[in-house]
Amino acid sequence: MNDRERLAGIDPCGVERASVLDRAFYDRAPEFVARGLLGRHLIRRSREGVVTGRIVETEAYLFREDPACHAARGRTPSNRAMFGPPGHAYVYPIHSRYCFNVVTERRGIGSAVLIRAVEPLAGVALMQRRRRRDAIRDLARGPARLCEAFAIDRRLDHHNLTVPRQLWIADPRDGIPEGGQIGCSPRIGVTSGHGLLLRYFVLNNPFVSGTRRHQRRFTHEES
DNA sequence: CTACCGATTGACT
DNA sequence: GTCAATCGGTAGA
Numbered sequence: 701m702n703d704r705e706r707l708a709g710i711d712p713c714g715v716e717r718a719s720v721l722d723r724a725f726y727d728r729a730p731e732f733v734a735r736g737l738l739g740r741h742l743i744r745r746s747r748e749g750v751v752t753g754r755i756v757e758t759e760a761y762l763f764r765e766d767p768a769c770h771a772a773r774g775r776t777p778s779n780r781a782m783f784g785p786p787g788h789a790y791v792y793p794i795h796s797r798y799c800f801n802v803v804t805e806r807r808g809i810g811s812a813v814l815i816r817a818v819e820p821l822a823g824v825a826l827m828q829r830r831r832r833r834d835a836i837r838d839l840a841r842g843p844a845r846l847c848e849a850f851a852i853d854r855r856l857d858h859h860n861l862t863v864p865r866q867l868w869i870a871d872p873r874d875g876i877p878e879g880g881q882i883g884c885s886p887r888i889g890v891t892s893g894h895g896l897l898l899r900y901f902v903l904n905n906p907f908v909s910g911t912r913r914h915q916r917r918f919t920h921e922e923s
Numbered sequence: 924c925t926a927c928c929g930a931t932t933g934a935c936t
Numbered sequence: 937g938t939c940a941a942t943c944g945g946t947a948g949a
Binding site for chain 3: 924925926927928929931932933934935936
């Protein structure tokens with residue numbers, strides 16, 4: 701980056717550095733990060749082109765008293781990124797696919813936020829090619845579909861999301877209904893920790909995953 | 924080494 | 937709604 705670019709706040713890719721979510725954003729409890737990510741834009745730049753999507757569904761995974769969290773039984777070679785610095789990616793394989801998380805809280809605390817769905821914005825044709833599917837609603841509705849559409853795999857495990865390179869999340873929010881009300885429910889697919897309401901989603905957004913049953917809003921009074 | 928399993932998806936009734 | 941494919945990670949012999 702030369703001085704002119706530095707002064708303009710522009711990196712060599714032409715992206716405004718100020719628009720990228722920074723370390724401080726991720727260095728908080730995962731419940732806050734999960735809610736705060738709704739409405740932000742996920743951006744993936746690769747040799748094939750650029751794709752972007754609005755984050756509409758997330759899930760928090762807690763370091764303590766959360767049996768569904770991959771860090772619950774300590775460090776393993778596979779979950780190492782979870783214990784690393786906040787704002788880095790934790791990408792792990794499941795059922796021969798991938799899921800993408802952002803690491804939260806300080807180094808040594810194994811917590812993260814799973815990005816479950818985005819609403820496609822730019823690069824729809826590229827996403828359709830990667831997914832071998834035309835229906836826009838199904839391009840990134842679900843964590844593994846999202847990874848396929850955005851070409852996210854284990855090579856991006858540990859990737860630093862706080863610089864605008866390959867994969868990052870932009871600061872501006874949009875697409876949240878008036879009043880800022882968001883949905884809250886148990887997490888999808890987990891075999892434990894069902895009493896925890898750690899899934900967050902944009903209400904009435906058709907790009908949120910799950911069936912109609914999953915779109916029901918829970919309150920903290922019910923189990 | 925083998926056995927088991929999952930934060931999923933897509934096809935099908 | 938149901939169900940099976942699929943394979944890396946993990947635990948245990």
